Every structure is written in structure tokens, then in C-alpha cells.
Amino acid sequence: MTVDSSALPFKPDPGQFFHIRCAGTYSPFLRRPLSIYQIHEHTLEFLYVVKGKGTTAMTRIRKGDTLDMMGPVGKGFELYKQAETVLLIARGVGIATLAAVAQAAFQQKAHCVAVLSARTEEDLLAAEYLEEFGATVYKVTDEGGTSDVSHVKQLIQEDILPFYKIDSLYTCGSRRLSKLAQSIAFDHQIPGEIALEEHMGCAMGACFACVCDIQEGREKKSVRVCMEGPVFPLEKVVME
Ligand SMILES: Cc1cc2nc3c(=O)[nH]c(=O)nc-3n(C[C@H](O)[C@H](O)[C@H](O)COP(=O)(O)OP(=O)(O)OC[C@H]3O[C@@H](n4cnc5c(N)ncnc54)[C@H](O)[C@@H]3O)c2cc1C
Structure with a gap:
């Protein structure tokens, strides 16, 4: 639209x-x-x-x-000005949120590597659109048996990380992939951000329908996705 x-x-x-x-x-x-x-x-x-x-x-x-x-x-993504290569990990309609990051990366001449996951090949949204921005796109699907977390982990560890120096990582659309992104970001010391898609009522911070937990040091804090997010530092989000 x-x-x-x-x-x-x-x-x-x-x-x-x-x-x-x-x-x-x-x-x-x-x-x-x-x-x-x-x-x-x-x-x-x-x-x-x-x-x-x-x-x-x-x-x-x-x-x-x-x-x-x-x-x-809400608060959007921060694309570091010095970033030369960014990694996007999106599932389903999560790519709708990350596509604008690919567009911004392209505008600042950064290369984008994207792992797109969906149920079927048909559900893989926006792959061509990302490719128009020069992105290198890896597609994984449930129907092709390639979308389970262990496969995506292997793909990132064997086909992406050895060949690209990833400066920052962005994810949206799947708890399982977000947990994986969190562990990859931690292991490789890559700064990352996540856009959360919680059910939302008012989007003005009043109804508290979209609250989620983040870890601030030793303290667990409840935050409203509409006001404090929807984008959060990846390492802070508590994923159950
Ligand atoms: C920040 C953010 C960005 C999003 N971006 C996209 C996007 O780009 N593209 C996309 O397809 N989807 C996006 N979504 C999801 C989208 O908003 C819809 O929730 C989803 O598409 C289903 O809506 P529906 O009306 O078709 O489904 P329905 O089943 O009719 O409704 C589900 C929605 O109803 C609302 N709802 C119903 N009852 C309650 C209740 N009691 N309290 C609070 N909420 C209630 C919730 O908002 C819930 O998302 C996003 C969600 C968030 C939070």
C-alpha cells in the first residue's frame, strides 16, 4: 500500500x-x-x-x-554511519520492517547480506526488492527443509561470517531466529538491533498491551514496544 x-x-x-x-x-x-x-x-x-x-x-x-x-x-533502527556491511535476518512479514534498513544501507553505500525465511518460496517477500539494492540474499523455507534454526546457524557460520565483515545485525519476525541472532551477535561481538512485533492496542503508551521485558544490567525492566521500541538493542531483549 x-x-x-x-x-x-x-x-x-x-x-x-x-x-x-x-x-x-x-x-x-x-x-x-x-x-x-x-x-x-x-x-x-x-x-x-x-x-x-x-x-x-x-x-x-x-x-x-x-x-x-x-x-x-516509535524508535527506529540506528544504522551506524561507518557500517560497510550489515546482516539482516528476517522471517515472514518481518522483512517489511527490515527492508527500510536495506534501503538506508544502500543509500549510505553499505552492502547488505540478508537471510530471509518463510514457510514457502511464495511467502518469501521482498527478496527481489533487496536485490535491487545490491543485497546478497539467502532464502530459506519450511517447505524446502532449510529454515530450521540449526540450518540457518550453519548457513550464517559457514557461508556468511567467514566472507563478510559484518558491522551490524538487524532482525525481525521470529523469536527462534532472534535468539539465534542474539547468540551470533554475542559470540562475534556484532552490535545488533531487533524490531519487536507485539500485539498492540493504543500505540500511545497508555494501554500497556505491548509490554515486553528487557535486561538493563542486573535489572529486568518492562517496556512498551510502542513507546520505548519497537526497535531495541538485540542483547537487551529477554526472549523466553
Ligand atoms: C510495530 C509493528 C509493526 C508491524 N508491521 C507489520 C507490517 O509491516 N506488515 C504486516 O503485515 N504486519 C505488521 N505487523 C503486524 C500487524 O500489525 C497485525 O497485527 C497483523 O498483520 C494481524 O492483523 P489482522 O488485523 O489481520 O489480524 P487480527 O487477527 O484481526 O488482529 C490481530 C491484531 O489485533 C489486535 N488486537 C486484537 N485484540 C486485541 C486486544 N484485546 N488487545 C490488543 N490488541 C488486540 C492486535 O493488534 C493484533 O495484532 C506489525 C506489528 C507491530 C507491533
């Missing part, structure tokens, strides 16, 4: 999101958060998978309609 964003007074950051009213009625009552997939001069693009009531209602939005959307919300 492409929206005219020319009235926005500033450009959003990769990783930020909009809280979108899916229909002209109060059904569904709650807005749905969607990450910004692509950021252009006067337009923003969103990539969503039709799952339930909200996203189904969004399919009825027509060209020329006015969209009620709140944002940009």
Missing part, C-alpha cells in the same frame, strides 16, 4: 511504524500497526500480509481514499 506522505514535516526512520485505521468504521475498533516498508521523497510504502479482520479490511482501501493513520510512531 502506497500513501502520499508529502504533508509529513520530516522523513520517518527505518523501523518506525504507523498505527492505521483499517476501515472507515469502528470495526475493527483497534488500529493495526504497520512498519514503513519503503521511504520515498513524497510517498511511504507498507507491505502487509492479510491475516485477520484488520488486514482484510485494509484490502478494501481503494486508490485515492484518505487513510486515517497515526505516526510515525
